[in-house]
Amino acid sequence: MGFDFLNAMSDFLPMPTVRIRIHDLEAWCRVGVPDTERARPQRLLFDIEFDATAGETDDISATVDYFAVAQVALGTAEARPRKLIETLARDILDALAAQFPITDACVRVRKFSVPSTGEVSVEMRHPGQLENSGTES
16 A cells, blocks of 8 residues: 555645525614614624535534524624614624634625615625634534
């Protein structure tokens, strides 16, 4: 049997990554500049994308659990009122960075309450390794 170059180099090669996308995650939040807009929860949709390590096994512990990511995003969104959807997008990015080992994250928040529009959206990106990226809980 000859020298197995790929096996020998596996300790030095980076783990493959996957792009995980959560599309149209629905939440009911109190958001808006006027007090009257924040008086009642309104429907928002979130799109969340991030890179995570792709495990070599068929085991959820080898990657980031996107259901858990969605639950953290929903919990963050519904936790308190905000005036700006920009603030909401940043709060979600911060919460995800604190709890999951993800990179190149993007959160898009869509709001449907602005008259004469189909939607208004904000997209916030955090390229590279997120500052506080922790381990999944």
